[in-house]
Amino acid sequence: MTKRPLDLDAVEAFIRIVELGSFTLAAEAMRTTQAAVSLKLKRLEERLDCRLVERTPRSVQLSAQGAAFFDHARELLEVHRRALAVFAGARQRLTIGISDHVAGPELPALIARMNAQDPQLLIEIRIGSSGDLLQSYDRRELDTVIVRLHAGRSDGELLTEEKFGWFAAPSWQHRAHESLPLATMAEPCGVRAMAGQLLDAAGVPWTEIFVGGGVAAVAAAVMAGLGVAALAPRMLPFGAIDVGPKLGLPDLPRLPVLLHSRVKDNRSHDALAALSAAFRSVVRG
Template sequence: MKRHPLDLDAVQAFVRIADLGSFTRAAEAMRTTQAAVSLKLQRLEQRLDCRLVERTPRYVALSAQGVAFLEHARELLEVHERALAGMTGRRQRLVIGISDHVAGPELPALIARMNAQNPQLLIEIRIGSSGDLLQSFDRRELDTVIVRLHVGRSDGEFLTDEKFGWFAAPSWKHRAGDPLPLATLAEPCGVRAMAGQFLDAAGVPWTEVFVGGGVAAVAAAVVAGLGVAALAPRMLPWGAVDVGSKLGLPDLPRLPVLLHSRVSDSRSREALAALAAAFKSAVRGRNN
């Protein structure tokens, strides 16, 4: 009996579903429709004569056969990518800038997803402020940037948005009559500017007591009890609490995250699509 080879697109669809836990996210990563992903998986399951994914209205999970097949599926895709890369003789480079207010604890997992999409792609990631990264992008020093919505820019692909709040250490106390002590990023920083504008509009006196070179430094200042910082909950250090309501501080808006890119080759676009889908899943999972 003749055995037909596996469809690599179907195998890739299965791996995306397993990684992202969603047919919708898998479709976004593959730049196709949910119906097309479902059909690919159905054909793969028919070829293997087993159910790989258990579907319910509430969740998507691998079956026992799916768990067993996943490692083989990854190996198959990796060998395929190595074979293609071997024909070119060199790795393709993709330089990505990610805003410090966007790159959070999920960054290692996001890089792993990109690498799994194309192990032969040379990925360079630079972290900085949204304004600086957009300037580098406009100078063509970066292929792609993932940044917060920046004043004066209306371009870019919307990925998601996140609520911001005012956070401090649990033991921190505000001295009555003193300006609100803020820990911020150095200029230019859109979140810093937003925080100041909202406090000024609400008539809340404030002063900077700490300026960090990155969100990790600002979070450390919060934990150290220096003051309050405007942060997305996803970026919080362990134990920090929202003190906005307690102090009567103005509500902060949800800030969009946008992707700006000029890559045109299929491999880089596929890797970026996988990154964007994984980022959406990570942020929405944290927000739920």
């Protein structure tokens, strides 16, 4: 007796669970419920007569059979999407602005994942400061922006909150009786303004020793031993240390990541749901 074909929605659920490491985030990316994602995976496992993932309270890991099936599953979905693209019309355009303090080293992989999900969606990315991107969004130059909280605004959907610290290179030493040397982004960076305000309130003298055009440049200055920067841990190479407690620097709050979007169509909305879930995954990780 011929077995029934694989359910492509169930295959996609399996891929999302593995890529995002969470049933909850997979459900968000697929715009459905966690229970529905769990049911899809259960039916796929029953169809294949094997366990694809091992669940624990804190993580989701591939089983041996799941690891063997994973690449084939992604190839199956890609072939399906290419087949549908033959009958699609002109590519739809989605312009996204992402704050440099949010983008991080994971961004290329996240955008590649979005492109693979829907090849007919033309995604354009602009990186900049939260303030500049919000101005472009208000002028309707961007469909969506993913930014840090900006003073004077209370709109936007909260995606996640991210821990920040005062990071320096392992070999860096603060010279007594000297102002704290800071590596920062240029104005109008909100993180730069927050860091300065907190240091001033705590009575910590500081001076900007490096002003970079982006987070990658600031991180490079930190690892070169020029000074200290207020950054999220994922923005720095392995080995950077949080010197805040040692130097008695003020605690940095967890900073929110907000989504502002005006897209209405399902295609763009699905892509943004996947991107939002992916950001939650990397920040949580």
